[in-house]
Amino acid sequence: MxxxxxxxxxxxxxxxxxxxxxxxxxxVPPQLFIGFQPENLPQFSPMEALMHGTLWPALYSPxxxxxxxxxxxxxxx
Amino acid sequence: xxxNPHTRPGDEQYMEMLTQLQAVDFVLxxxxxxxxxxxxxxxxxxxxxxxxxxxxHMANEFETLYGPLxxxxxxYSGYPWQWNxxxxxxxx
Amino acid sequence: xxxxxxxxxxxxRVGKCDVRMAKFLMEQYGGADGELxxxxxxxxxxxxxxxxxxxxxxxxxxxxxxxxxxxxxxVYKLTKDATMEELEAAGLGAHYANHDRALFxxxxxxxxxxxxxxQAKGDxxxxxxxxxxxxxxxRATYQWLIDMTDDVDIQDGLxxxxxxxxxxxxxxxxxxxxLKEEQGRKKFF
Numbered sequence: 065m066x067x068x069x070x071x072x073x074x075x076x077x078x079x080x081x082x083x084x085x086x087x088x089x090x091x092v093p094p095q096l097f098i099g100f101q102p103e104n105l106p107q108f109s110p111m112e113a114l115m116h117g118t119l120w121p122a123l124y125s126p127x128x129x130x131x132x133x134x135x136x137x138x139x140x141x
Numbered sequence: 142x143x144x145n146p147h148t149r150p151g152d153e154q155y156m157e158m159l160t161q162l163q164a165v166d167f168v169l170x171x172x173x174x175x176x177x178x179x180x181x182x183x184x185x186x187x188x189x190x191x192x193x194x195x196x197x198h199m200a201n202e203f204e205t206l207y208g209p210l211x212x213x214x215x216x217y218s219g220y221p222w223q224w225n226x227x228x229x230x231x232x233x
Numbered sequence: 234x235x236x237x238x239x240x241x242x243x244x245x246r247v248g249k250c251d252v253r254m255a256k257f258l259m260e261q262y263g264g265a266d267g268e269l270x271x272x273x274x275x276x277x278x279x280x281x282x283x284x285x286x287x288x289x290x291x292x293x294x295x296x297x298x299x300x301x302x303x304x305x306x307x308v309y310k311l312t313k314d315a316t317m318e319e320l321e322a323a324g325l326g327a328h329y330a331n332h333d334r335a336l337f338x339x340x341x342x343x344x345x346x347x348x349x350x351x352q353a354k355g356d357x358x359x360x361x362x363x364x365x366x367x368x369x370x371x372r373a374t375y376q377w378l379i380d381m382t383d384d385v386d387i388q389d390g391l392x393x394x395x396x397x398x399x400x401x402x403x404x405x406x407x408x409x410x411x412l413k414e415e416q417g418r419k420k421f422f
Binding site for chain 3: 160174177179210211215231
């Protein structure tokens with residue numbers, strides 16, 4: 065887990081019909097923490113900026129598909 | 142028919158020049174939104190104005206080879222009228 | 234007025250023939266948190282908001298149309314050569330019956346676009362908070378769409394669009410801060 069994700073552990077009941085996903089996660093991307101963007105932040109080059117979708121590395125939020133972040137566990141606890 | 146018979150929209154050079162223009166236009170877009178909420182950042186305004194000039198040259202060069210990027214009087218056309226020429230952006 | 238530019242904002246690529254994905258992508262074409270709804274929401278709010286943030290609404294609203302064109306490009310490329318059988322197998326049989334391969338402003342479930350997706354309360358703070366929420370919801374939708382495909386080219390375009398939601402959200406948050414400032418107060422640096 066990187067600094068832009070948070071995890072939680074949902075309650076697992078012995079009566080749940082499917083194997084539980086024990087760890088779930090969600091994103092807390094950088095705009096939640098910047099408030100008001102300061103001046104003169106370091107920049108990507110123009111081509112890097114286009115490829116990242118933003119001019120500023122501080123605003124960049126990489127996304128990892130859920131399938132690679134969450135794994136279904138075995139059985140009940 | 143293209144302005145230049147040696148180039149064809151969609152060829153390798155077209156993609157390269159288009160991507161370079163997209164990159165500079167993207168920085169302009171980012172700076173534009175940033176300046177909307179930071180109207181007193183002189184450095185960002187200077188960078189914006191420099192890129193406007195750079196963008197103008199790149200777009201001119203692209204249009205000379207591959208035809209107009211904009212309609213309604215914002216780009217020149219060769220003969221015959223080039224606006225109708227494929228590819229359209231979603232076809233590339 | 235608006236002037237068209239004959240290029241995409243970002244080089245969209247579609248790496249594999251996956252008609253199924255076209256149906257899912259329509260959520261961002263004609264869905265509640267899609268690009269059309271975003272563009273219309275922001276441009277419409279401009280008339281009843283303080284002058285200081287009209288520029289921002291105009292520019293983000295305009296950029297949303299560029300994003301709408303990127304989504305359209307993906308859907309177009311995924312459906313233009315699909316057979317009727319492939320469309321039907323991808324859950325687009327009902328779409329074909331009504332529209333053939335025409336794009337239509339509807340969500341992934343086939344529900345047509347409606348003006349009720351557009352929020353306009355006339356209160357600047359309420360409207361800007363709505364816009365922040367809209368950006369976060371669109372970011373989430375892009376996440377789920379990225380999850381649903383293994384086409385790295387489609388994922389690349391969707392990751393770009395997701396990042397744009399992040400930046401737009403920040404700008405709307407900054408707009409709220411600007412409106413919170415005391416009337417006539419001077420900024421000193």
